[in-house]
Amino acid sequence: MFDFPGDECYNKRIDDINQKGTTMKLRKIAAVSAAALMLTGCAAQEPHSLEIYAMNTLMSLTAYGDNAEEALNAISGRMNELEQELSVTIPDSDISHVNSADGQPLQICSDAQTIISRALEISRETDGALDITIYPVVRAWGFTTGEHRVPSPDELAELLSRTGYESVELSGGSVTLPAGYEIDLGALAKGYAGDCAAGILREYNVSSGILNLGGNVCAIGSKPDGSPWKIAVADPDDSMQYLGIITAQDEFVVTSGKYERCFTADDGKTYHHIIDPATGYPSENGVSAVTIVGKSGIECDALSTAMLVSGEERACDFWREHGGFEMLLVTDDGRVLLTPGLAERFTSKTARDVITISN
DSSP states (O other): OEEOOOSSSOOOOOOOEEEEEEEEEEEEHHHHHHTTTSOOOSSSSSEEEEEEEEETEEEEEEEEEEHHHHHHHHHHHHHHHHHHHHHSSSTTTHHHHHHTTTTTEEEEOOOHHHHHHHHHHHHHHHHTTSSSGGHHEEEEEHTSSSSSOOOOHHHHHHHHTTOOOGEEETTTEEEEOOOTTOOOOTTTTTHHHHHHHHHHHHHOOOEEEEEEEEEEEEEESSOTTTEEEEEEEEHHHHHEEEEEEEEEESSSEEEEEEEESSEEEETEEESSOOBBBTTTBBBOOSEEEEEEESSSSHHHHHHHHHHHHHHHHHHHHHHHHSSSEEEEEEETSSSEEHHHHTTTEEEOOSSSSEEEEEO
């Protein structure tokens, strides 16, 4: 997913991130996307841009206004702070300390408290489609180590016996996990980081900006010319192409897809990193990608994963019951499903059937 700045006096560089273990390779988006980004005129305000590497991803930040440069520098510092607090792979992070507490309660920072609290709420709302305790299973597949493998059914059964969001206790600023349990906030952390970044821009009175936090896009206000931002959504069948464009203002646009981090095993099958907490295997339910659009970064991030795990029917039912966000689902059989609120804001760039979800 990437943004189309539109009428600006610069070319915005978009990178696609491929991860193999701890090695990150950057490559240009395909020529068709680059062509769409060619400048068509000059914006009234000069952009301030910054690229940083934090939270295991490349973040591209652009903002406009007198305080934009200072705001982006403040965001950079905040992203690095969050990484040190929340990363499951940094030994001194709060999350690593929780995972090694051996069943004892541990005081955690306010950021971790906020994320875990919201994670548990969404886990309950989605009947466990989101579960921060699935980390040992994800690690067994090698998605956090780069040493990809297919765990045996017996190994997965044993690991699943040590998962379950219901066992996480959060009270008085401390969290307690049963011995042998481990958590990972990766399904929510970038969304929370987006909320923090948006708050910083507002503190600095920046009313126009676009933040791409490794695929989690935050559109602040509108473009300087008053038109909405245009966010391109990747085609899950070819992530170097795009499926269509969503217009957005003061919103988050977050996509989860089965194409993002994959490996092909000795059995010839390709496995992706979004694990179904109910089975321990990568989610396979006919949905290949989900995009969530809404006002809360942490909610959009969490729901993009949870709705992909839920599958078409459960995801649509969840939206009907809860509302408060817009959704785009791409199915394995080639359909694009949209909630009514996105129907007039999505421009398809594909031959797929585009269907509006009924209320």
